[in-house]
Amino acid sequence: MEETQERRVGKTVRLDSAITDGRAHASRAGEMTVGEAQEQAEARRCLGCDGAPPAIFLDLGRTPLANSYVRADDADRAEETFPLAVAYCEGCHLVQLAETVSPAKMFSEYAYFSSYSESFLAHARRMAESYIERFGLTAESRVLEIASNDGYLLQYFKRRGIGVLGVEPAGNIARVARERGIPTMECFFEPGAVAAILREFVDAALIAGNNVLAHDPAINGFLSAVAAALKPRGVAAFEFPYIGELLANAEFDTIYHEHVFYYSLSAIEGLARRAGLEVFDAERTAVHGGSVRVFMRHQGRAPIVSAVAELLEQEKASGLLGFERYGSFGREVANLKDRLRGLLGELKADGKRIAAYGAPAKGNTLLNYCGIGRETLEFTVDRSPHKQGRLLPGSHLPILAPEELLGRMPDYALILPWNIAGEIVGQQRDYIRAGGRFIVPVPIPRVLEAGGA
Numbered sequence: 001m002e003e004t005q006e007r008r009v010g011k012t013v014r015l016d017s018a019i020t021d022g023r024a025h026a027s028r029a030g031e032m033t034v035g036e037a038q039e040q041a042e043a044r045r046c047l048g049c050d051g052a053p054p055a056i057f058l059d060l061g062r063t064p065l066a067n068s069y070v071r072a073d074d075a076d077r078a079e080e081t082f083p084l085a086v087a088y089c090e091g092c093h094l095v096q097l098a099e100t101v102s103p104a105k106m107f108s109e110y111a112y113f114s115s116y117s118e119s120f121l122a123h124a125r126r127m128a129e130s131y132i133e134r135f136g137l138t139a140e141s142r143v144l145e146i147a148s149n150d151g152y153l154l155q156y157f158k159r160r161g162i163g164v165l166g167v168e169p170a171g172n173i174a175r176v177a178r179e180r181g182i183p184t185m186e187c188f189f190e191p192g193a194v195a196a197i198l199r200e201f202v203d204a205a206l207i208a209g210n211n212v213l214a215h216d217p218a219i220n221g222f223l224s225a226v227a228a229a230l231k232p233r234g235v236a237a238f239e240f241p242y243i244g245e246l247l248a249n250a251e252f253d254t255i256y257h258e259h260v261f262y263y264s265l266s267a268i269e270g271l272a273r274r275a276g277l278e279v280f281d282a283e284r285t286a287v288h289g290g291s292v293r294v295f296m297r298h299q300g301r302a303p304i305v306s307a308v309a310e311l312l313e314q315e316k317a318s319g320l321l322g323f324e325r326y327g328s329f330g331r332e333v334a335n336l337k338d339r340l341r342g343l344l345g346e347l348k349a350d351g352k353r354i355a356a357y358g359a360p361a362k363g364n365t366l367l368n369y370c371g372i373g374r375e376t377l378e379f380t381v382d383r384s385p386h387k388q389g390r391l392l393p394g395s396h397l398p399i400l401a402p403e404e405l406l407g408r409m410p411d412y413a414l415i416l417p418w419n420i421a422g423e424i425v426g427q428q429r430d431y432i433r434a435g436g437r438f439i440v441p442v443p444i445p446r447v448l449e450a451g452g453a
């Protein structure tokens with residue numbers, strides 16, 4: 001599932017700007033009403049350039065956290081919800097949540113081990129090999145990874161005799177990494193931690209970070225810490241989902257509270273510059289349905305690869321440097337919601353029974369934004385034993401084992417992890433043979449033909 005590559009980033013809450021929930025307000029601001037709280041939230045300045053408040057282009061409403069799966073015992077308890085709206089800054093082009101939730105709140109129950117995913121391990125191995133070759137890393141080199149998880153990436157450097165250090169805030173995961181022989185510091189990567197990291201590990205020739213840049217609201221501090229920990233001629237390599245893909249494929253459901261930022265190269269380039277770094281190369285990769293890998297170093301060390309200028313130019317041409325493109329995306333998403341609700345409504349009116357397939361975080365954004373719940377969908381199924389027996393946050397669909405799809409035989413199943421629809425269809429041939437049909441919601445809601453995707 002696509003959220004298997006998530007990382008935890010822990011930070012203190014930015015109380016000046018990060019509005020959490022109504023209760024937090026009540027305790028801080030006494031008699032502030034919800035309306036006033038909203039107004040204050042909207043006035044938050046840009047997290048990138050500290051300029052005027054960014055303009056909201058998509059408001060997904062108040063939703064529970066996408067990864068807060070509900071225990072069956074807690075079904076009757078009210079869930080905590082948080083505003084989820086995305087905004088664009090005219091000043092620095094950074095796309096960001098208009099309000100953020102404390103990462104400590106979000107990642108408290110987050111427990112994923114990267115090495116569980118075969119395909120991601122293969123990706124990590126290729127990544128390590130390409131970095132070793134390209135930057136001429138040897139046994140004398142040292143590699144630092146931010147949010148290093150269980151050592152899924154660093155293991156491939158270590159095998160080549162390269163010195164490694166992981167930085168991983170989750171204690172249980174850091175322990176697993178150490179047991180596997182990957183030295184790992186248990187802390188958040190932030191300016192306050194750099195001195196301690198440098199006592200352990202100086203002169204990193206390479207600092208790597210995968211899917212971590214989106215999680216930390218204090219992005220300027222994060223990049224300053226990267227600059228401080230990087231050797232004079234060292235390279236920092238970050239990979240993250242690309243906003244160009246999000247816009248082009250209507251992937252609005254990848255927006256949830258854990259993801260504070262949605263990067264263009266234009267935005268990340270400006271942020272790097274502010275931290276004394278520069279992006280000297282950028283490449284698109286297929287992982288996560290379309291990501292970008294950027295390479296940074298201290299400013300003025302060597303020429304900038306032409307791919308950077310090319311992608312910046314492409315972003316300008318496709319409208320990523322103006323509000324209009326984002327505004328039209330917002331309208332497109334509203335349209336998708338209407339179409340999906342319309343499609344499911346027609347099927348229900350025909351007396352059809354409908355369920356869902358999968359319980360990914362993004363499915364919760366989709367269902368909660370579209371207002372689809374148990375009145376429409378009977379249940380969902382998911383392969384993860386950790387999710388089975390729980391309820392989806394917000395919609396409260398019960399999560400069952402995949403065999404239940406054939407067992408209960410709804411007429412239709414809405415695929416929530418639509419990025420792996422082909423794989424799911426392949427696994428559920430029996431359901432299709434028995435007359436079941438799959439629905440894919442994104443980018444355009446449609447019923448798949450019996451033959452597959």
Ligand SMILES: [Zn+2]
Pocket residue numbers: 046047048049050051089090091092093094
């Ligand atoms: Zn800005």
